[in-house]
Amino acid sequence: MDKVKVVVADDHSIVRLGIREVVQRDPRFAVVGVAASPSELVQLCREQAPDIVITDYNMPGDDVYGDGLKLIGYLLRQFPQTRVLIYTMLSNNLILSSLYDLGVSGVVLKSGDIDEIRVAVDTLQHGRIYRGAHMQAANSVLASGDDIQGRIASLSAKEFEVLRHFVSGLSVGDIAQQLNRSVKTVSAQKIAAMRKLEVDSDQALLTFCVKANLFQ
Incomplete structure (x- = not known):
């Protein structure tokens, strides 16, 4: 059985190494690339067609793809078969809940235990959405109106x-x-x-x- 292909993106090398180690403890998963910037991440997605991307929310300094919602929206549009897991220091539930509205498959906070990533990727591998204990239910509504x-x-x-x-x-x-x-x-x-x-x-x-x- 083919392994689940994972790409990891974060602008801090120690975080990339930590995520890679956690993911590869499970023999079902293989980290096929690591990226330090949005441009590197997009290139890896094109080359590797990963099943799962684990990416930071904020990776500043890339004028091509940006970061935050701009980058995530691009990934979701251009690589619809890839499931996106956000690994972030961001703790604003307004934004975290809206990421699910946008189409991400899960969010894991850096302030928690890094081993939570193993639970999250397992959830994604089974075709489900991962919602950690930090998340609260939020309404998915767009302001009404005709203009x-x-x-x-x-x-x-x-x-x-x-x-x-x-x-x-x-x-x-x-x-x-x-x-x-x-x-x-x-x-x-x-x-x-x-x-x-x-x-x-x-x-x-x-x-x-x-x-x-x-x-x-």
Whole structure:
């Protein structure tokens, strides 16, 4: 019986080695490649056609494929037969739950036990979705209405920029620092964007952005 082919991607070598060791303890799995960047990951997917990809959520510094939702969305579209498992430090349940809406097959937190990866890949190998104990059920809803593109088009460039950073997992304070704006200004721009998109909570805003492929 052929082994399940796995590709591992993380920008930290010690993490890559750790994941590889854990996965290959199970003789059913074979790590056929490791990547240190999104570009390397995409190339391995093209060359190896892996059954499972285990990838970090944040791998900055790649201008071609980016990271976060942009990279994950690309993987899911271009390699639909490959199941994607996210291994991340991210702990924002709004974003984690939305990753499932996007189509990932599982999420494992780096803050937990690395051996959880073995449980996750076993779950994926059996064709199921892996949801760790850290995950809470979340509604998969897209803001209703008949003019979604019109709402998106009404966003200003600065509001769009704030949303892009919000979807990547940054807080209002982090976004303010990143964009060199005041927290008050960023907060006002986020609220204005929510009003234009007709959403009334962070969960609804995040889900709208993901389901509408706003940053793909």
